Structures are given as structure tokens and as C-alpha cells.
Amino acid sequence: MNLSQEEWAEQFKNDDNAFLLDVRTPEEFEEVHIPGATNIDIHKGQGFVYEVDELDKSKNFYVYCRSGARSAKACEVLNQLGVANTYNLLGGILDWKGETE
Incomplete structure (x- = not known):
């Protein structure tokens, strides 16, 4: 599901079962990322499929990339692998106004 920056941030903040996934390259991740994110390119x-397969699929996956395109594709793949709840950050980290490290 695609969520606006505000919806995504609010929902993530209030979700006790959240898993934060950054699907950019390790180089992009090193430059800047949202605190607590796991990076799988x-x-x-x-x-990518093998690594995701090892994760807890009962979690709610909050997925982001640079602009929202790769993360939208990642959400499709996650759904195919049995993850019920995926949330794509529209605009990606380019539009992110929240905390980064």
C-alpha cells in the first residue's frame, strides 16, 4: 500500500509490530537512512528474495528507497513472499522530513 509521507510516518510511529526496510544500495544507505532501518538492496x-525470506513475515513492513519506485517493487515482491502488510513511502527518502542518520 502506498502511503504519503505523513501517513507513513504516523502509522510507523504507532505500530508495535513494525519492521523498517531500506531497499537502496549499501552505498546509499551509508550516506543517509532512517534510524532503525534494515538495508536489503x-x-x-x-x-533480495533469500534475505527477505529469513525475516518475520508477520511484521508490518515499512519500505522506502530514494524516491519510492524501488520500494513499490519491493512491496510487490514482499507480498508474493507472504508478507501481508507492506507500506511504501511515496517520495522516498528524498521527501523525508523525519529523522535520519
Whole structure:
């Protein structure tokens, strides 16, 4: 599900079952990321699938990338792998006004 910056931030903040996933490259992640995020690069292809398969699929996945395109694709893949709740950050970290590190 695509959420606006405000909706995504508010929902994430109030979700006790949230898992924060950054699907950008490790280099992008090193530059800047949202605190608490796990980085799994969607460009790894099958490697992305293997790593995601190890995660707790009962979590609510809050997914972001640079602008929202890769994370939208990642949400589709997560859904196919059995994750029921995925939330894509529209505008990605480019539009993010929240905390970063």
C-alpha cells in the first residue's frame, strides 16, 4: 500500500509490530537512512528474495528507497513472499522530513 509521507510516518510511529526496510544500495544507505532501518538492496535480485525470506513475515513492513519506485517493487515482491502488510513511502527518502542518520 502506498502511503504519503505523513501517513507513513504516523502509522510507523504507532505500530508495535513494525519492521523498517531500506531497499537502496549499501552505498546509499551509508550516506543517509532512517534510524532503525534494515538495508536489503532490491537490486540483489534472488539475493533480495533469500534475505527477505529469513525475516518475520508477520511484521508490518515499512519500505522506502530514494524516491519510492524501488520500494513499490519491493512491496510487490514482499507480498508474493507472504508478507501481508507492506507500506511504501511515496517520495522516498528524498521527501523525508523525519529523522535520519
